Amino acid sequence: MVGIGDAVETAARPSGWRRLRRGLAACPPLVSACALWLAVAVGVALVTELISPYHYAQIDLRARLQPPVLLGGEWRHALGTDELGRDVMSRLFYSIRMSLLVALLGTAIGAVLGTMLGFLAAHFRGWIDDLIMVLVDFQASMPFIIIALSVLAFFGSSLTLFIALMGLFGWERYARLVRGMTLSAKEHGYAVAIRQLGASPWRVYSRHILPNIASALIVNVTLNFPEHIILETGLSFLGLGVQPPLTSLGNMVGYGREYLQSAWWIAVFPGIAIVLTTLSMSIVGDWIRDRLDPTLR
């Protein structure tokens, strides 16, 4: 039974993964550079404690506002210090970890939630479908930053709530996508065949339909992730996201702004890290999209 299903599936599935693997060999230098930065950022996030010279909250009032090393600073604080004498490089590493973590969790929650709701809508149709689509329409028609600000204002800002909120950002695109593609996939020969062979709906969706729409979902993830970074850093910049003493990239830019005249390095280094990350992810994402689905171009 499974054999037949798999055979049909292999025939129906586009050879996206093989194309991706072949493409990796002929990857343009810009894309490689971007992938390299993302790898470095993830590496920094994984071993933050080991490579940070100081703890991110360690204060040294005798070494306040010291410039980076090439501008008259010392190697002790290679990227300078802030107004409390905290080491900018250490804070940058911890901030990269926090921003990546929040954005990754947010993207993952949004993707899973949206995909599940999309399947539910396509499976049950009727009022469940209508309800989910009304919610999708609502979220698509409101700028998310306004929703986020209202929620944060009145629930106060805790890290858990903040991550949950980030998870709500973007789910509607997955839901819409998955619903549409599932509805058309259900009519395909392979899905009809598997259902008639007696597979449970869960099996049909997770083993057969999901792999077939996976490339579109992956493309959506790569588009969504930079937007999560921008939302997280933006809200933290406004002082409404990650709260001190915790630190995130947006948070650093936010208070570094006060010292733009005297100590630009506090805001500029995290700012560059944000831009490099979102830019790299967008470029790598565009490239993956062109590989996986040339028709979306």
Added chain:
Amino acid sequence: MLRFLATKLLRALATVVLVVTFAFVVLRVSGDPAMLIMGAEAPPDAVAAFRTAWGLDEPLWRQYIDYFAAIAEGNLGQSMRDRRPALQIVLDRLPDTLWLMVPALLVKLLIGIPAGIYAALHRDTWVDRATMAFSVAGYSVPNFVLGLLLILLFAVNLRWLPSSGSETGWHAVLPVIVLGTAGAGILARFTRSTMLEVLGQPYVRTAVAKGVAWHRVVNWHALPNAAIPTVTVIGFMIGSLIAGAVVTESVFAWPGVGRQLVIAVSQRDLAVVQVILLLVAASMTVSNLTVDLLYGWLDPRVRTVAPKEG
């Protein structure tokens, strides 16, 4: 056509009801506004008086109905901080926001659309690549980072332009550049891909094959069809003007609605946040509705075929 109109209106109404419900749920159920405003050590009878004055001791369904009634009457409550009507506070700030957003919108349209069309017509030339690079940057560089870099360059180092405030027209230059360039990049990319799609359609091939001059093919066959989806993006941009202003206004200390929202959120000023939320919802709904109606007018297929997918 009437049916088309009715569905669209009903949808718009449903969105408004949902937003009002959302506002109610978030603003009233999340915490105890009386405690938030008065503080934990306030005398109990003062808190009780506050609750009665704001209707907080009624059952929830009652508050919900009252809430709709109050909004329908245009009574949106007072700022809990300085007792002025919340609507007034927000409307006072609106002209400042429009002073930024209308020029920024013009920049987006005047750069984004021509650049997108040009890039599509000259695919794979350096202009096309430059436009695409610009638009990727427009997507990826957050407004506040671009804003700070511009401040660092033009205000701190070169001292050509002021870094914050809104006293003169010069103060608007940097925020308009920040808002305009990011949006122009997004619009250029969208226009380009729509245009490429239209240029690949059979009717364009037919027109070329029967010997229609190329500029006529572009102006008469391709552009009107490419305009249809582009209208959606422009509509979304107009509807989200206020939301787009939140971060940029804060960067440049521009006293508009967006900055007011950030201030109200950090002060937990319920009434002001709620007015801005409703204002954004109203502007989104109106612009979505306008786009839908424009669609029906531009594209006869939309009104004749029942819009039911699946």
